[in-house]
Amino acid sequence: MEIEKDYDEDLGLDFGENSFGPTRRCHNRCLFCFVDQMAPSMRETLYIKDDDYRLSFWQGNFVSLTNVGEKELQRIIDQKFSPLYISVHTTNPQLRCRMLNNRHAGKIIEQLERLTQADIEMHTQVVLCPEINDGDELKRTIDDLSRLWPQVCSLLWCL
Numbered sequence: 001m002e003i004e005k006d007y008d009e010d011l012g013l014d015f016g017e018n019s020f021g022p023t024r025r026c027h028n029r030c031l032f033c034f035v036d037q038m039a040p041s042m043r044e045t046l047y048i049k050d051d052d053y054r055l056s057f058w059q060g061n062f063v064s065l066t067n068v069g070e071k072e073l074q075r076i077i078d079q080k081f082s083p084l085y086i087s088v089h090t091t092n093p094q095l096r097c098r099m100l101n102n103r104h105a106g107k108i109i110e111q112l113e114r115l116t117q118a119d120i121e122m123h124t125q126v127v128l129c130p131e132i133n134d135g136d137e138l139k140r141t142i143d144d145l146s147r148l149w150p151q152v153c154s155l156l157w158c159l
């Protein structure tokens with residue numbers, strides 16, 4: 001299909017709020033979960049634990065990929081959901097399972113490698129927990145992620 005429009009003209013497509021169905025929820029119980037630490041009585045949407053790669057692509061939400069199996073990973077690749085924003089925290093599989101309280105969290109480096117091979121651009125983040133994923137563990141994470149440059153093109157860390 002060909003569309004002719006001026007550079008600054010709106011495309012005229014409206015995908016609506018729920019155009020891709022319900023938001024995929026987070027399956028983790030992170031040690032540091034910022035949603036769990038939210039003060040009570042705030043607006044309801046602030047308590048939603050989303051973990052949806054479509055929202056990552058669409059609006060820059062960070063995702064853990066722990067709810068992404070082979071089928072979804074292939075969909076990301078086939079449909080070129082790029083860039084993605086990924087909460088890594090650590091590339092040590094056992095430590096990541098412990099930090100996210102999720103036994104499916106340990107395959108992050110394999111997932112990042114697959115996405116790298118598919119030329120998906122990735123922005124990553126680490127929530128630094130003292131004496132858990134800092135020090136040598138952080139060095140390992142940085143080393144592992146730097147091997148995936150330039151597809152992994154940024155690492156943000158927060159305390």
Ligand code: SF4
Nearest residue numbers: 026028029030033049
């Ligand atoms: S991924 Fe972790 S930090 Fe984010 S909402 Fe889920 S439990 Fe909380």
